[in-house]
Amino acid sequence: MKPMTKNMWRDIGHSKGRFIAIILIILLGVLIFVGIKAAGPSLNDSADKTVKDAKLSDVQAYSTTGFTQKDRRLADKVAGAKAELVKFKDVVGGKDQSAVALYGYSKSAKYNKLSLRSGHMPTNSREIVLDELAKENDGYKLGQTYTFSKSANLKHRTYKIVGFADSPMYIDDSTRGSADVGDGTVRYFAYIPQAQMNLKVATMMDVGFSKLQKKSTFSDSYSDAVNRKVTALKREFKSRAKSRTRALLGNSITQLDQQLAKISAAKKQLQAAGQQGGSAADLAGQQNVTLNKEAAKLKTAKTKALAAGETTYTWQDRNDLTGFQAYGESSDRIAAIANVFPVFFFLIAALITFTTITRMVEEARSQIGTFKALGYAKWAIAKNYLAYALTAGLIGTVLGAVIGNTTLPRIVLALYKTYIPLKWVVKFQWGDIGWALLFSMIATVGAAAYVVWRELTEGPAALMRPRSPKSAKRILLERITPLWNRLSFNRKVSYRNLFRFKSRMLMTIIGIAGGTALILTGFGIQDSIAASGSKQYNDIIHYQATVRLRTAGHEDKADQILNNNDQYHSHTDVAANVGDLKANGHQVNDVNIYAPESVSQFKRYVTVRSASTGKSLNLPKNGVVLTEKTADLLHVKVGDKISVTTTDNKQGKAKVTGITENYMGHFMYLSRSSYKQLLNETPTMNTLLVQLNKQTDKQRKSLAHKLINHGGVMGTSYVKDQQTTVTTMSGSLKPVVAIFILLSGILSFVVLYNLTNINVSERIRELSTIKVLGFYDKEVTMYIVRENIVLTIAGIIVGYGVGELLTGYIMQQAATAQVIFPLTIHPTGFVVATILMVVFTAIVMFVTHKRLQRIDMIGALSSNE
Template sequence: MKPLTKNMLRSINQAKGRFIAIILIIMLGVLIFVGVKATGPSLNNSLNKTVADKNLSDVQVVSTTGFDKKDIKLAEKVKGAKAETTKFKYVMGGKSKVAIALYGYDKDSKQNQLIVRNGRLPKNSHEIVLDKNARNKYDYKLGDTFKFSKSADLKRQSYKIVGFVDSPQYIDNQSRGVTNIADGQVSLFAYIPKKQMNLATDTMLNVRFNSLKSKNTFSKDYKNAVNAKVKKLKKEFKGRAKQRTNEVASTYLSTLNQQQKQLDQLKAVNPTAVAIQQQKLDTAKEKILKQAKTTYTWQTRQDLTGFSAYGESSDRIAAIANVFPVFFFLIAALITFTTITRMVEEARGEIGTFKAFGYTKWEIAKNYFYYALSAGLIGAVLGAVIGTETLPRIVLSMYKQYIALDWVISSTWQTLLIAVIFSLLATVGAALLVVRRELGEGPAALMRPKAPKSAKKILLERIKPLWNHLSFNSKVSYRNLFRFKSRMFMTIIGIAGGTALILTGFGIQNSITASGNQQYKDIFSYQAVVKLNENANLSKVDRILNKDKNYRSNTRINSTTAKLNYDKKQVNDVNVYTPTSAKDFKKYVHLTTNLDKNKVALTKKTAQLLNVKTGDKVKVTLTSGKKVNLKVGAITENYVGHYLYLSPKTYRQKFGKLKTNTLLLSLKNQTSAQRKHLANKLLDSKQVMGTSYTYDVSDTVSKMSTLLRPIILILILLSGILSFVVLYNLTNINVSERIRELSTIKVLGFYNNEVTMYVVRENIILTIVGIILGYGVGNLLTAYILNQAATEQVIFPLTIHWIGYVVATLLMIIFTAIVMLVTHRKLKHIDMIGALKSNE
């Protein structure tokens, strides 16, 4: 073995801690970078595999009058389309009379295939398979009888449970969608044999395109392709609704037309009686035409319950991955660069000796190159393997809100390549840079110790009253801090970075939770929205409400939805609220403006998406088709959804008569059962279309933070570990750099504790400064990530609770204390004579 190689191996053996520290820092940086970067795509690809294997339809269409073979042929005119129909409707049933999405089971169906979790699929007419939640939440078992309400209108009311299933249409275990029956929330889905449903025709059309199967459900490419297919389908179905209306109506109208002919023959005999009968026939015809009117509801996968939330969750992780790990990695790389630089500088004497012996510059440099390369590669490979194989799996395993997925762990070669390049730049780059600089000097200069930095007056010294009151040790510490500026800045950056990363972890979690809390406590003070029927009797509704012990009060509004356009930009599904009394409305919705004064208020996120400012005019298209231009008088705070608020005066000017169609209810805290009871009572009155509770929406928003919790905890944990390794490494560099100085003061009679404090006192000051700077950086980093993570529907207010600051501060203090104890033990056993020996 060559002397140079022997010397390098001996150096590694003597300073194992430093070599391991470099590997650890690089490993942590790569682990978090590669791991978090892989998590978002892994979530998407795992769900994508599940829905592809189970042939989830790309497009679903629900018809008010059903579908027949003509509709299947129409759908399949679109290139690549495979269409099939099924029976579907919302019914009530079960022990608690909950809302159920009921489907007709057909064993020959190729799309939306069920995932059996327990038992089997139906074989006989009296059998049913239930949503897995029926077993988990409602304690149903195989062999139990499940009973539907009479209003379900089925061939039989009771069915034997033979299986519990998951469906690719319902990926979110905690949500099954909304409906206009019961409390507005679908609790379960179920499948019974198709023929058991008393429906004349199939009511749902499922369409799938094989060309889209290979595309990622959440990619823009897939979404654009599906939207293009929907346009083609709608084009094929243009005019079909009217044709279908006539087909359905003609069956019933033929009988009435026969009666009409008979009445025409009797007109001369008894004109008065005939006129009355004809009036009844006309009314019956109008009713039939109204009931036979065909409307289609189109939806893609993104409209299915849970899909958008799942996609947005992985997008939020991707947003975190674009900022958090990069910042983390930069800190790791910076500290590694400093460590390698210091290592080479310490070896000046050895470099000079080898140079004097006649070794070439490359022969000397390559050993340091190999040292840095081995440390960088070991750290990068370990980080890449551990990050790719653990982080995505941990997060996926904690996504219990969603159905069990087939795991697909994804990591791109670009991410791995970036991680390796950065690792080698931080290690090999530092080694080559410093060795090249050192080799520029002659052997004699290299074999002599580097001249110590000359002391200079610091700013604090110029403040005489303060400086004169400091102790000798304090003066030394402050002067040393500014004497070794690079080490000071590195330590501050390390501490500030660690504090900021920990604080950011808490901030992301707190801010996502805060969006729901602030929306449904600070902005909305109502707990339920009651949608009234067209000719509802409000006095009947009030009587039901007044009988409920949790009811407080209500305010009457007109609510509708609209599409907003401004300068080629568009926002859909905007809730338009107009109170009948602006003064009363203030108690239920707290706007940051006076609605009567400004007349039209638009919520902040909606204004941002449209790029609208106060004074601009937006084009408003209501669901009824009416279009008006409205001048935005104010922009108001809002965190969830899109809202446009009109004053009563503005509404009357633009739309005419202001009619109440919605009630906002103020309620005391209710249990789930109490919410269902009130909703059912209102529905039974025939005055109400449905009731929705803000609790359900708030709960959905709060689940966002629950989904991110696993990855946030991992980020906080790894940030803490990085902070500790950084602090430990920098302290070691500090001690080794000043070993002669520390040995000198020990020889001069300083006690062990005083020698330790000589170094640690500087650490304490730098830790305090780093923590304070970390607070600011943490807030900025959190704000940036939240801005990236915001969706079209939800924005997140920057919120970091005191516990985040406390944990970040305590961790830094604990790390400093641990490093202090380790340093103390090391300094107790320092070889003073060896350290003070001259290198010459």
């Protein structure tokens, strides 16, 4: 082994603590950087593999009049399409008469294959497979009998439970969507043999595209490709709706028209008879009344037939499936956090590593001078320290990359318990690993190269002598004479030393501030996500339920049910619609449009206040008020105009008169007069915003059930359910945040220990001197501790500010198209961050005290010359 190589290994052996500290700091930085950056892609890849293995269809279509084989062949005309017909309907069943999404099972089905948790698929006509949620939440077991209500209209009402399964159409176990039966909320799905469903035609059509299977479900390219396919399908089915309607209603409408024509002819004859006067006229009048009643009945029947028989299609893709968008947004939030938090974390680690390597080389001045005096070339000398730095950097990077990439994504996947079991896919993120390696090499090899070449510019004689110590200067505190004179000698020395070594002071403050900020950010992420729901449903929304009427303006039955309910408080009527808004080349879809019957009452149910000033906003007679996120996505401000297109194809333009505070969803508020001007129709009150007293889950379910079955209501949506969704969203990030806080704490401790260790090593002669002069061990320790206490306090205070800025930036990046996360950090975060940093400082000071007790004063004070 060459002398220089031997020297490097001796250096590592003599400074094991520093070498290990460098490895640990790099390891932690790379681990969190690579690990968290890999979590988002792993979530997406795992969900993508799960749904692809289950053959989840790319597009799902629903028809009010069903699909025939002609429809399937029409869909197959789109390039690459393969369509499949399915019988589906929402029914009521089970011991609690719950709303159930019922599907017809077919062995030959190619799409949306179930993943069995237990049991088997139906093998005869009287068997049923239930959602795993039915087992977990409602206690159903294999072998039990399951009974549907009569309204389900099935060939049999009772079936034997033979299996429990998961479906790729329902990846989020916290929700199964809504329905217009039962209590309005689907509890679970079920599959029975397709022949058992009394449906003449299929009600659902699944469409898959072979080329799309090569794309990731959550990628932009997949989304764009699916949108193009949906557009192509709509184009193929553009004229199909009319022909389907004519085919279904042709005979019945013709018969009704014929009967109406006969009545019309009879009325003309009676009119002629009535002109004769006398008893004939009286008889004609009576018969005419009867004919008018018959004509009215026939017209009503014709209107109902047209309404029931009119064919309309609903098209959706994977992103429209229940829970699918929430999952994508959840992984996007982690990806957004990963673009900021780990980078800041890694920068702190790299900065401290740079300082450590710099100090190490500067301490070896005399050794470098000796090598230079012995005739070694600059490169030969530099290689010694570059190899040292390279070894530490590579070990830290490799260990951090492997541990981070293989463990953190799996921990995150394991803790995503609100979703169906996913098939884990964790790939090495080579791009992120490459960036981590680059930054690690800059922090280690780069630091060593910079300092070594700087030292090598000096001559051997200068290098073999210790660098002249910095002279003390008067500090600002000294100019405050009354205060300075009251300080002890030890305190004066400590405060002078703080400003004497400015780079050391700066690095310690940065290290402590960085650790504090990272811990605080961990708490801030969780608090801010939770705050979006808290602010929305406490500060903005003041109603507990939304009730949608079947027929606008007919709320008598619903009123009666509500008034007889003990939890009912009050309600207000609104004309509710859904539309797409456009402005400045941007578009926001599915915006909730509310036009209240009474503006004054509406203010008790929804707070409408300026997002910028916080002042209350009035709904204008001409114009609209948009919520903050909606206006932001449209790039509009007060005074700009927007275009509105409702789901029933009503169009208009309106001026934005206000932008209101809002945290979840898209809303547009306007007065009745504005609604009429905008859409050229009088608004009809079709929705009730209901205030309720505290209810149990059972009471909410009971009220919704009564309203749907007896109150002329299409559905009831509870704010409590939306709050639960937000809570679930926040809870899913808790494990990730806990990992952040844990690793931030470890990094903070290692950084603090390393900086204190450097501080002691640099001043060993100084500390030995005051110990020789008779200072006690505690006094020698306090010589260092006083500086650390001041720097810790300063670092914590700076960390508070940096933590808030970092949290705010992360939450801005994590915001979705539907949600705004307000910057929120509860006092708990500040308290925990402070306590942790104080505890770390105390531990480091204790270790330092023990070390200072064992100082070799003679060796430290011996001359280097």
